[in-house]
Amino acid sequence: MAILAKDIRSEVRTRAALNAIVLFSVVTLAVVSYATGSFGLSPEVHASLIWIIVFFAAMAGLSRTFVVEAERGTEVALKLTASGTQVFLGKFLFNLVLLGLLDLVLIPLFQILLPIREANWGLLGIGLGLGSLALAASTTLVAAIVAQAGVKGALFTVLSFPILIPVLVAGVSSTRKAMDLAPWADAVTEIQLLVSYAGIMLTLSFFLFDSVWRD
Amino acid sequence: MARAWKWVTGALMTASILLAFTYSPVATRPRFEGGQTTMVPWPEFRIFFFHVPSAWIATLGFLVAMIWSIRYLKTRDPKQDDVALASSELGFVFCAVALASGMIWARREWGAFWNWDPRQNTVLILLLIYGGYFTLRSAIADEDKRRRIVAVYSIFAFVTVPFLVFVVPRVMETLHPSPIIKTDQQSGVMNAKMRQVFYLFLLSYTALYVWILNIRVRVERLSRANVVDLQAQEVA
Amino acid sequence: MVAIHVEKLSKAFSNRSVLRGVSITIQGGERLVVRGPNGSGKSTFLRILAGLLTPSGGTVRLSTPDGNSGSRDWQRRWTGYLSPDLTLYEEFSALENLEFFARARGLGRNRDRDQGLLGTLGLGDRLHDPLSTLSTGLRQRAKLAFALQGEPRILLLDEPGSNLDQTGRELIARTVRDYADRGSAVVIATNDPLELELGTRTLDLA
Numbered sequence: 132m133a134i135l136a137k138d139i140r141s142e143v144r145t146r147a148a149l150n151a152i153v154l155f156s157v158v159t160l161a162v163v164s165y166a167t168g169s170f171g172l173s174p175e176v177h178a179s180l181i182w183i184i185v186f187f188a189a190m191a192g193l194s195r196t197f198v199v200e201a202e203r204g205t206e207v208a209l210k211l212t213a214s215g216t217q218v219f220l221g222k223f224l225f226n227l228v229l230l231g232l233l234d235l236v237l238i239p240l241f242q243i244l245l246p247i248r249e250a251n252w253g254l255l256g257i258g259l260g261l262g263s264l265a266l267a268a269s270t271t272l273v274a275a276i277v278a279q280a281g282v283k284g285a286l287f288t289v290l291s292f293p294i295l296i297p298v299l300v301a302g303v304s305s306t307r308k309a310m311d312l313a314p315w316a317d318a319v320t321e322i323q324l325l326v327s328y329a330g331i332m333l334t335l336s337f338f339l340f341d342s343v344w345r346d
Numbered sequence: 347m348a349r350a351w352k353w354v355t356g357a358l359m360t361a362s363i364l365l366a367f368t369y370s371p372v373a374t375r376p377r378f379e380g381g382q383t384t385m386v387p388w389p390e391f392r393i394f395f396f397h398v399p400s401a402w403i404a405t406l407g408f409l410v411a412m413i414w415s416i417r418y419l420k421t422r423d424p425k426q427d428d429v430a431l432a433s434s435e436l437g438f439v440f441c442a443v444a445l446a447s448g449m450i451w452a453r454r455e456w457g458a459f460w461n462w463d464p465r466q467n468t469v470l471i472l473l474l475i476y477g478g479y480f481t482l483r484s485a486i487a488d489e490d491k492r493r494r495i496v497a498v499y500s501i502f503a504f505v506t507v508p509f510l511v512f513v514v515p516r517v518m519e520t521l522h523p524s525p526i527i528k529t530d531q532q533s534g535v536m537n538a539k540m541r542q543v544f545y546l547f548l549l550s551y552t553a554l555y556v557w558i559l560n561i562r563v564r565v566e567r568l569s570r571a572n573v574v575d576l577q578a579q580e581v582a
Numbered sequence: 583m584v585a586i587h588v589e590k591l592s593k594a595f596s597n598r599s600v601l602r603g604v605s606i607t608i609q610g611g612e613r614l615v616v617r618g619p620n621g622s623g624k625s626t627f628l629r630i631l632a633g634l635l636t637p638s639g640g641t642v643r644l645s646t647p648d649g650n651s652g653s654r655d656w657q658r659r660w661t662g663y664l665s666p667d668l669t670l671y672e673e674f675s676a677l678e679n680l681e682f683f684a685r686a687r688g689l690g691r692n693r694d695r696d697q698g699l700l701g702t703l704g705l706g707d708r709l710h711d712p713l714s715t716l717s718t719g720l721r722q723r724a725k726l727a728f729a730l731q732g733e734p735r736i737l738l739l740d741e742p743g744s745n746l747d748q749t750g751r752e753l754i755a756r757t758v759r760d761y762a763d764r765g766s767a768v769v770i771a772t773n774d775p776l777e778l779e780l781g782t783r784t785l786d787l788a
Contacts, residue, residue, distance in 0.1 A: 133686050137682045140674075140678075141674070144673050207663075208670060208683065211632060211658065211661070212686040212687045213658075213686040213687075214654070272498070273502075276482070276495055279491065280485040280486050286481065289477070290499065292474065293478060293506065294503060296471055296506070296510065296514070297506060300517050304517050321517055324509070335502060335505055339502060342419050342494060346634060346635045346636060488596055489595075489596040489597070490595070490638075
C-alpha cells in the first residue's frame with residue numbers, strides 16, 4: 132500500500148506515465164476520428180478501435196512503473212526495505228489505477244469524437260473494466276522482467292502482445308456485443324474468460340515475482 | 347543416448363514418408379454436383395500428415411521448455427536451462443513448419459494463405475511467444491540473470507496456451523463466424539490405414555525432436571565447458 | 583548478540599569469479615573493514631550481506647540477538663545499507679523519503695523520529711526540499727539517514743565518506759563507533775586510510 136501511495140504521489144508530481152498514456156490515446160483517437168470522418172462505424176470496427184487504443188496506450192505507459200525504478204537506481208532501496216509482495220501489489224494496483232483513469236478519460240472522449248450511438252452500457256463498462264483488470268494483471272510481471280533487461284526498446288510490447296491476445300479477443304468481443312445491444316447473457320463466455328485470465332495471471336505473477344525481483 | 351537412436355529416427359521417418367505415399371490410400375471427400383454426391387480423390391490431404399504432428403511437437407517443445415524452466419528456478423543448475431533453450435529452439439522450428447504447411451494447405455483449400463482461422467492464429471501466437479523468448483534471451487547480458495528471467499517468462503507465457511487452444515477459439519467463433527471447415531472434420535475423413543500412418547508420423551516426429559534435442563543440449567553444454575576451460579587456462 | 587556467519591562464500595558473474603570461498607563470522611560490536619583493490623569484490627560482498635545478491639556458492643546466515651536465524655523480514659527491518667549505487671527518490675524530500683521507507687519497513691509513521699534523525703545528520707533545515715535540489719554531500723547524508731533508519735543491528739557501509747566534507751566524515755566515524763558500542767555489527771568497505779582506521783578487524787579481499 133505504501134508503494135501505491137508513493138507511486139501515485141510521484142505521478143502527481145511528475146505526471147510522466149499519465150501524460151504518456153492519455154496523450155497517446157487522445158492523439159490516436161483524434162487521428163482515427165479524422166480519418167473515418169462522417170462514415171458510420173460498424174460495431175466491430177468501433178469495438179476494435181477502442182481496444183487498439185487501450186492496448187497501445189497501455190504499452191506506452193505500463194512498463195514505466197518498474198523500468199523507472201531500475202533506471203533511476205531506486206531499485207536498491209526498494210529491495211532493501213520492501214518485500215516482494217508489497218512491491219508487486221503496489222505496482223499492480225498502480226497500473227490498475229492508471230488504466231482505470233484511461234478508461235474514464237477515453238469513454239467521454241469517444242462520445243465526442245467517435246460517438247457510440249447506443250449500447251448496453253453496463254456490459255460495455257464491465258467489459259472495459261474487466262479487460263483493464265486482466266491487462267494490468269498480465270503485464271505487471273512482464274514490466275518487471277523488462278526492467279531487468281538491458282536494451283529495452285519495444286521489448287515490453289513484444290513480450291506482452293502474445294500474452295494479451297486472449298484479453299483483446301474477449302474485450303473486443305464483449306464490447307462489440309455491447310454495441311449490438313446484446314443482453315448480458317450473450318457475453319458470459321467473454322466475461323468468464325476475462326475474470327479467470329486475470330485471476331490466473333495475477334496468481335502466477337505473484338509466485339514468479341520473487342524470481343525476477345531478487346538477484 | 348544410444349547411438350542407435352538416430353538410426354531409429356531415420357527408419358521411422360523414412361517409413362512414414364514412404365507409407366504416406368504407398369500404404370495409405372488417397373483420401374477422398376464428398377463433392378456435391380447436380381443433386382448427386384460423389385467421392386473424389388483428395389491427394390492434397392497428405393499434407394495433413396506433416397502439418398499436424400508439427401503443430402503437436404511445437405506445443406510439446408513449449409511444454410518441455412516450461413517444465414525445465416521450473417526445474418531451473420528450483421535448482422539454478424544451468425543444465426536445466428540448456429534443455430529449456432534447446433526445446434524452445436526446436437519448438438520454434440516445428441512451429442514455423444506447422445505454420446508454413448498450414449498456409450500451403452489453406453491456399454489450396456480455401457484460396458488464401460491466411461484466413462484468421464482460430465487454429466492458424468494459435469500457431470502464429472505460439473511463434474510470437476517463442477520469438478519473445480529469444481528476444482529476451484538476447485537482451486540480458488549476465489548469464490545467470492538471463493537464465494533466471496527467461497525461465498520465468500517461459501513459465502508465464504505457457505499459461506496462455508490452454509486459453510489460446512481452447513477458450514479463445516470459442517469466443518472468436520462469435521466474432522468471425524467462419525465458413526471454414528475445422529481440422530476436426532478432417533480426421534473424420536481418415537480411415538484405419540490412414541490413421542495408422544498418421545500415428546506413425548507422430549511417433550517419427552517425436553523421435554526426431556528427441557534426437558535433435560539431445561544433440562543441441564550436448565552442444566550447449568560443450569560450448570559452456572570450453573569457455574570455462576579457456577578461462578582456467580588464462581588464469582594459470 | 584547479533585552475528586553474521588559467512589561460510590565459503592563465492593560469487594561469479596558470467597564465469598568471471600569475483601569472490602572465492604570467503605569465510606568469516608562478524609559479531610555484534612565489531613567494526614570490520616573490508617579492503618582490496620578495485621574489482622576485488624568489496625561491494626559485491628556487502629551486497630550479498632545486505633541480501634541484494636544471492637551467492638553462487640557458500641552461505642550467509644544471520645543470527646538475531648535472541649539467537650534465532652534471521653529471516654528475510656528480519657533482515658529488511660534491521661539492516662542498514664549505504665553505498666554509491668543506492669539512490670533515493672529525487673522528486674521527494676529527505677523527510678518524505680524516510681517516511682516512505684519507514685512504512686515499507688514496517689516502522690510506522692513517526693515524524694519526530696525521522697525529523698530527529700535528519701537533524702542529527704545536518705539536514706535539519708533542508709527537510710522539505712526535494713533531493714534533486716540538494717548537493718551531493720547533503721544527498722550522501724540523506725542516504726546515511728536511510729541506512730540508519732530504525733537503528734539497525736547490522737550496518738553495511740560501502741565507501742561512506744565519499745562526497746562528504748570533514749564534518750561529514752567525522753559524523754561517519756562517530757556513527758560507526760556508536761553503533762558498534764551498542765552491539766551492532768558494522769562492516770565498512772573502503773580504501774580510504776582514515777576509514778580503514780575505524781576498523782577493529784580487517785578483511786582483505788585482494
